[in-house]
Amino acid sequence: xxxxxxxxxxxxxxxxxxxxxxxxxxxxxxxxxxxxxxxxxxxxxxxxxxxxxxxxxxxxxxxxxxxxxxxxxxxxxxxxxxxxxxxxxxxxxxxxxxxxxxxxxxxxxxxxxxxxxxxxxxxxxxxxxxxxxxxxxxxxxxxxxxxxxxxxxxxxxxxxxxxxxxxxxxxxxxxxxxxxxxxxxxxxxxxxxxx
Amino acid sequence: xxxxxxxxxxxxxxxxxxxxxxxxxxxxxxxxxxxxxxxxxxxxxxxxxxxxxxxxxxxxxxxxxxxxxxxxxxxxxxxxxxxxxxxxxxxxxxxxxxxxxxxxxxxxxxxxxxxxxxxxxxxxxxxxxxxxxxxxxxxxxxxxxxxxxxx
Numbered sequence: 039x040x041x042x043x044x045x046x047x048x049x050x051x052x053x054x055x056x057x058x059x060x061x062x063x064x065x066x067x068x069x070x071x072x073x074x075x076x077x078x079x080x081x082x083x084x085x086x087x088x089x090x091x092x093x094x095x096x097x098x099x100x101x102x103x104x105x106x107x108x109x110x111x112x113x114x115x116x117x118x119x120x121x122x123x124x125x126x127x128x129x130x131x132x133x134x135x136x137x138x139x140x141x142x143x144x145x146x147x148x149x150x151x152x153x154x155x156x157x158x159x160x161x162x163x164x165x166x167x168x169x170x171x172x173x174x175x176x177x178x179x180x181x182x183x184x185x186x187x188x189x190x191x192x193x194x195x196x197x198x199x200x201x202x203x204x205x206x207x208x209x210x211x212x213x214x215x216x217x218x219x220x221x222x223x224x225x226x227x228x229x230x231x232x233x
Numbered sequence: 234x235x236x237x238x239x240x241x242x243x244x245x246x247x248x249x250x251x252x253x254x255x256x257x258x259x260x261x262x263x264x265x266x267x268x269x270x271x272x273x274x275x276x277x278x279x280x281x282x283x284x285x286x287x288x289x290x291x292x293x294x295x296x297x298x299x300x301x302x303x304x305x306x307x308x309x310x311x312x313x314x315x316x317x318x319x320x321x322x323x324x325x326x327x328x329x330x331x332x333x334x335x336x337x338x339x340x341x342x343x344x345x346x347x348x349x350x351x352x353x354x355x356x357x358x359x360x361x362x363x364x365x366x367x368x369x370x371x372x373x374x375x376x377x378x379x380x381x382x383x384x
Contacts, residue, residue, distance in 0.1 A: 060295045071290045081291075088290045092298045097305070164282045186283050191248045203250075207241050214240070214276070 044107040048099055063092060066108050069188045073112065076183060077119050077176075087122070091115045109194040112184060116198045170220045171213070178213040181206055234262050234269075243273050247280065 044065075050058040070091065075084040091114045095102070102110055171182055177199065184190045184198065196206040234242070242259050245251045251259065263269045291297075 056299060059299065063295050063298065067290055067294075068288070072288055075288055085291050085294065089294060089298050089301065093301050093305070096298075096302055167279070167283060185244075185248065186280050191250050192245065193250060207244060210244055211237065211240055214244075214279070217279075 048102065048107075051096070052099060059092075059096070062107070066111060069108065070111055070115065073183055073188055074115055074119070076172075077180070078122075083122075087115060087118055090118055094118075106190075106194060108188065109190055109198070112188060112190065112194075113198045116180070166221060167217065170217055173220070174213050174216060178209045178216070181209040182213040185210055234266075236268065236272075239266075239269055240272060240276075243269070243276055246273075247276055 044062065047058040047062050051062070067088075071084060071088050074087050074091070075081065078084040078087055091111055094114050095111055171179060174182060180199065181195055184195045185192070190198075192203050192206045192210070196203045199206060199209075239262065242251060242255060242262075246256065246259055259269075263273065
């Protein structure tokens with residue numbers, strides 16, 4: 039994902055080319071929406087947050103200085119979700135029905151996961167890892183997904199979480215070590231299957 | 234190298250954040266230690282098995298974002314945004330003036346000298362007045378001039 043392209047598309051949008059916004063949204067929709075969906079209470083809320091992220095990004099375009107646009111979008115999303123949680127949060131558990139269909143958060147998160155291109159074994163394993171990761175504390179879970187799926191660097195993650203790189207790294211280490219304990223069998227599978 | 238530090242460095246290697254010097258040291262560690270190699274392959278496979286989610290926002294998201302931006306960029310909305318702090322300031326000033334006037338009026342209508350010389354409470358007491366009227370009415374109905382409280 040080329041940062042030059044992003045800057046050009048943003049400049050074009052600013053100059054009145056409406057289509058360039060569509061191109062940007064298209065480019066980043068999967069990782070960004072996937073991340074938002076993991077931390078929100080269903081698709082409807084995720085859609086709302088996703089839109090709000092872009093509206094805020096476009097309104098504050100002058101603060102974007104040719105750095106990683108995706109990382110900046112994640113930062114906006116992170117702040118929006120923190121605001122929402124502060125406003126409305128009773129403690130959530132994995133068994134809490136989160137949407138109108140009443141499916142528990144754990145199932146929703148598992149349902150979010152892998153694309154059809156995943157190998158059967160890897161897909162199954164991925165599902166189990168996703169479900170286990172859903173039980174991590176929010177900060178560790180966020181680092182885990184930002185690193186493992188959004189592919190952000192620890193420097194970018196630290197910026198998003200407003201902490202030091204060492205703290206972000208420590209959260210990741212805690213997450214990995216908890217997953218290792220939780221999924222001892224699956225980890226062995228990882229080792230020998232070479233998936 | 235201790236396991237914790239090793240894991241930290243492997244994570245940094247994966248994200249491309251190790252300095253060339255650290256990278257050289259890590260490579261030495263990897264060639265010497267079986268534990269290091271196992272940890273690295275585990276982290277790589279973990280990342281490999283978690284693919285990008287197959288979910289997308291609603292198909293009309295872009296048009297909704299564009300519509301919202303259009304509304305928020307309308308000249309009248311921009312004017313309201315600019316005027317908002319001015320209006321808020323004016324409202325605060327009006328409120329402060331109102332409170333000031335209220336206190337001023339109260340002070341002038343109830344100056345301590347007047348209260349002392351009249352020897353009465355300056356506050357209106359509509360409930361006390363109503364009670365008196367009620368008492369008079371009861372006395373008039375009963376035709377008895379006894380104190381109604383003794384009934």
